[in-house]
Amino acid sequence: MIALDARLRCIYEAAGCCDCIADIGSDHALLPIALLQSGKAKRAIACDVRPGPLERSRKNALKYNIENIDFVLSDGFDALAEGSYDKAAICGMGGILISEIIRRARSKAHCELILQPMTAYEDLRAFLWNNGFTIADERFAVDAKKPYVVIIARYAGENERYTYSDLFLGKIRPDTAEFKAFCKKVRAQAEKRLKGALHRNLPTSDLEELIKSCIFSEKD
Numbered sequence: 482m483i484a485l486d487a488r489l490r491c492i493y494e495a496a497g498c499c500d501c502i503a504d505i506g507s508d509h510a511l512l513p514i515a516l517l518q519s520g521k522a523k524r525a526i527a528c529d530v531r532p533g534p535l536e537r538s539r540k541n542a543l544k545y546n547i548e549n550i551d552f553v554l555s556d557g558f559d560a561l562a563e564g565s566y567d568k569a570a571i572c573g574m575g576g577i578l579i580s581e582i583i584r585r586a587r588s589k590a591h592c593e594l595i596l597q598p599m600t601a602y603e604d605l606r607a608f609l610w611n612n613g614f615t616i617a618d619e620r621f622a623v624d625a626k627k628p629y630v631v632i633i634a635r636y637a638g639e640n641e642r643y644t645y646s647d648l649f650l651g652k653i654r655p656d657t658a659e660f661k662a663f664c665k666k667v668r669a670q671a672e673k674r675l676k677g678a679l680h681r682n683l684p685t686s687d688l689e690e691l692i693k694s695c696i697f698s699e700k701d
């Protein structure tokens with residue numbers, strides 16, 4: 482199988498098995514290629530909003546002799562037919578862009594979603610819980626010393642309650658080295674914001690609670 486870095490491997494493992502994976506913002510198409518090579522996906526659709534990355538996907542599929550893959554120039558889910566895939570990955574983009582792609586997709590995004598936000602993961606979780614999605618699982622990876630989160634979500638039709646800490650750490654908090662590394666990053670950002678809030682006499686209780694939750698999860 483093609484070599485995947487720790488971030489992509491985590492996404493690959495979170496994706497599991499399916500009939501057809503739609504990889505939105507596929508770029509190099511390494512995720513669908515790995516899923517097809519291992520037989521975890523029977524078919525794949527590599528989508529990208531730009532022709533250049535789509536060409537890169539095509540070249541890689543050719544290089545690895547992958548056949549069951551379609552290449553679609555598409556802004557988000559726009560050019561995809563609903564029901565032509567049973568899983569969708571939206572990875573390697575900012576959390577706000579991922580949220581916008583899901584919002585615009587409407588029922589086209591009502592399949593299992595594998596999401597990997599590079600930034601604004603708290604905005605993505607808020608979007609999901611405020612818009613009828615549930616987070617079934619969260620996975621964490623560390624690649625080149627940087628922690629990443631992978632969110633597995635699906636549409637449930639009901640909004641969910643959450644705390645401020647849930648937005649930053651999620652509700653599923655695995656006792657793993659990768660999650661501890663993620664907590665460390667969140668804590669460093671929260672401590673910076675706490676300093677600023679204290680300086681400007683703003684409320685601090687949410688940030689203090691978040692820092693406590695990070696310290697608790699970082700413990701061995």
Ligand SMILES: C[S@@+](CC[C@H](N)C(=O)[O-])C[C@H]1O[C@@H](n2cnc3c(N)ncnc32)[C@H](O)[C@@H]1O
Pocket residue numbers: 505506507508509528529530531534555556557558571572573574578582597
């Ligand atoms: C940084 S790459 C991520 C590639 C791969 N998904 C990964 O995680 O390694 C982001 C890709 O998303 C594409 N993209 C950005 N906005 C998009 C949109 N609205 N619809 C489809 N693709 C988009 C970009 O063109 C780019 O190729």
